[in-house]
Amino acid sequence: MIHFKKTGTRFSLPNLGITIKSALLTNPYFPSTIGSAFIFIYFIIGLTPVLMKSEKEYFPFFSFKLYSKIPNGFIKYDLLFNAGSDQEHYLLYKNVCLNKLERKCFDHWLAGAVIEYNQSGILNLKPYEYLFDDVQTVSLVKISGDVMEMVNNTKYTLEVIEVIK
Amino acid sequence: MINEFKLLWLSLSGNYKFPESILSSEMEKAAESKLLISIFYFLVFATSIQTFSPFSQFPEWNTLLASHHLFTPLWSAKWLVYFEWSFAVQSVLLFYFVSSLLSIFLWQKFRLIRICVFLSIFFYLSLISSFGKIDHYLHVMVVVTFLLIFSPDQKRKRASFNKDILKVVFGIQIFILLTYSISGFFKFYGILDQELSGVPSAFSYTSLAKNIAKTNLATNFSTFFSSLILNSNSILFPFLLLLGYLIELLSLFIIIRPHLHRIWGLLLVAFHAFVLMTVGPDFTIQALVVGIFILHSPFSKNPLRRQRDLRNG
Numbered sequence: 474m475i476h477f478k479k480t481g482t483r484f485s486l487p488n489l490g491i492t493i494k495s496a497l498l499t500n501p502y503f504p505s506t507i508g509s510a511f512i513f514i515y516f517i518i519g520l521t522p523v524l525m526k527s528e529k530e531y532f533p534f535f536s537f538k539l540y541s542k543i544p545n546g547f548i549k550y551d552l553l554f555n556a557g558s559d560q561e562h563y564l565l566y567k568n569v570c571l572n573k574l575e576r577k578c579f580d581h582w583l584a585g586a587v588i589e590y591n592q593s594g595i596l597n598l599k600p601y602e603y604l605f606d607d608v609q610t611v612s613l614v615k616i617s618g619d620v621m622e623m624v625n626n627t628k629y630t631l632e633v634i635e636v637i638k
Numbered sequence: 639m640i641n642e643f644k645l646l647w648l649s650l651s652g653n654y655k656f657p658e659s660i661l662s663s664e665m666e667k668a669a670e671s672k673l674l675i676s677i678f679y680f681l682v683f684a685t686s687i688q689t690f691s692p693f694s695q696f697p698e699w700n701t702l703l704a705s706h707h708l709f710t711p712l713w714s715a716k717w718l719v720y721f722e723w724s725f726a727v728q729s730v731l732l733f734y735f736v737s738s739l740l741s742i743f744l745w746q747k748f749r750l751i752r753i754c755v756f757l758s759i760f761f762y763l764s765l766i767s768s769f770g771k772i773d774h775y776l777h778v779m780v781v782v783t784f785l786l787i788f789s790p791d792q793k794r795k796r797a798s799f800n801k802d803i804l805k806v807v808f809g810i811q812i813f814i815l816l817t818y819s820i821s822g823f824f825k826f827y828g829i830l831d832q833e834l835s836g837v838p839s840a841f842s843y844t845s846l847a848k849n850i851a852k853t854n855l856a857t858n859f860s861t862f863f864s865s866l867i868l869n870s871n872s873i874l875f876p877f878l879l880l881l882g883y884l885i886e887l888l889s890l891f892i893i894i895r896p897h898l899h900r901i902w903g904l905l906l907v908a909f910h911a912f913v914l915m916t917v918g919p920d921f922t923i924q925a926l927v928v929g930i931f932i933l934h935s936p937f938s939k940n941p942l943r944r945q946r947d948l949r950n951g
Contacts, residue, residue: 489704500808500894502801502804502805502807502808502937503652503805503808504805504806504809504812505788505802505805505809507788507848508785508788508805508806509809510811511785512812512813512816514783515813516816516820518918520820522928523763524826530772532712532714532764532767532772533714533760533763533764533773533777533780533781535774535777536824537774537817537818537820537821537824538820538821538824539774539821539824539919540825540849540917541821541824541825541827541828542828542831542832542839543828543838543839543840543842543845543849544848544849544852545838546850547835547852547855549855561884566858567858568858569858571640572697572698572701572705573697573701573755574697574702574708574766574769575703575705575708576857577769577770577771578708578710578769578770579770580770580771580856581710581769581770582770589889591933594883603707620848620851620852620855621844621847621848621851621868623851623855624851624855624868626852626870
């Protein structure tokens with residue numbers, strides 16, 4: 474049973490606009506003023522950081538801009554522990570010992586610390602200091618390359634930015 | 639199902655008038671809406687149970703208790719610092735559990751219960767997002783609980799009850815479908831931007847594989863189809879990716895096509911399943927919300943109602 478009335482008008486962009494407008498206005502269940510205003514304000518606030526080209530997010534408002542570009546290359550910052558020894562390992566890369574909260578937190582802190590370092594030249598790693606107790610050396614490193622090469626062949630460029638310990 | 643695909647094609651290429659059949663039997667649609675909202679509140683309760691499970695998508699409760707030193711509160715979680723940490727975390731989890739449990743039976747009677755459910759899930763999301771990065775898989779559920787605060791209380795028995803509840807459900811549908819359209823818009827903008835910059839975009843053979851590699855790198859986790867897609871070049875993969883983008887983008891259009899809600903709900907749920915099996919981000923909770931409000935939309939032509947209409951001539 475098809476309840477569709479086809480008038481024969483060809484599809485066009487201006488027509489689409491009129492169609493949306495008239496269909497919404499004639500809909501008896503269109504949300505109340507408060508509901509419509511909330512939805513409108515939600516997206517205005519959610520989209521503001523995107524329009525301002527900022528990484529900031531006004532929680533709980535969100536733009537839903539996810540995976541919008543194909544990653545061709547990558548740059549990641551990490552801490553390399555015990556470089557050159559048998560116990561060489563990274564804080565984030567291939568570290569399966571981290572729980573969800575630690576991974577999120579360290580990733581975020583490290584990114585912030587690197588931005589601050591690039592702006593002021595001062596590297597503030599105070600939140601990490603308790604991680605340095607049981608290791609011989611600590612270096613802040615930049616890992617870059619092609620995402621496919623990295624995942625398929627573990628090929629990447631490693632650059633030591635600063636030796637911390 | 640074939641009819642619905644036919645409708646999809648026709649409606650994308652033709653002019654539209656709001657079908658009269660959609661406007662009929664308001665009471666029936668309101669009854670369906672109430673059932674859907676009850677199922678939604680049950681889903682909220684189910685997610686609250688998950689917060690106590692060590693095997694769920696949420697951070698484990700004992701990990702939360704042991705992570706006070708990592709806590710960097712968002713504005714909405716700053717009040718937690720005034721309480722003893724384990725008491726604050728346990729209170730947020732229990733508030734979420736108790737309010738969602740009560741909402742299963744009492745959401746129609748008391749607005750206060752609906753407000754409590756919204757606040758509890760909002761505080762829970764604030765808590766788990768106060769560790770660096772904000773999680774996005776609960777945003778739609780939080781906003782839906784907020785919009786449901788405005789659904790009418792049954793005990794007042796207003797004449798406009800049916801229409802009011804349908805307005806709330808339609809508002810929820812507009813919000814959900816808009817999130818997908820905006821997401822789709824940014825993806826197509828991304829294609830344009832990358833094509834104009836001369837770098838590989840979603841049109842390239844490796845586009846899906848690169849998205850998978852990005853997630854793999856960030857999470858150290860392989861998805862169900864990751865090895866298959868990472869090791870083969872096929873035109874099918876970018877095609878599927880672009881199809882997903884298109885489904886997202888056109889969601890806005892589906893707002894005014896109630897008879898397509900069911901098929902579009904199915905496509906969106908399938909889209910989330912495809913993303914989980916390939917790229918990795920887990921939006922299962924959002925897919926379930928889409929399943930409730932779009933796939934089982936009270937504005938679509940319900941197959942059971944259709945059968946009854948056919949029987950009645």
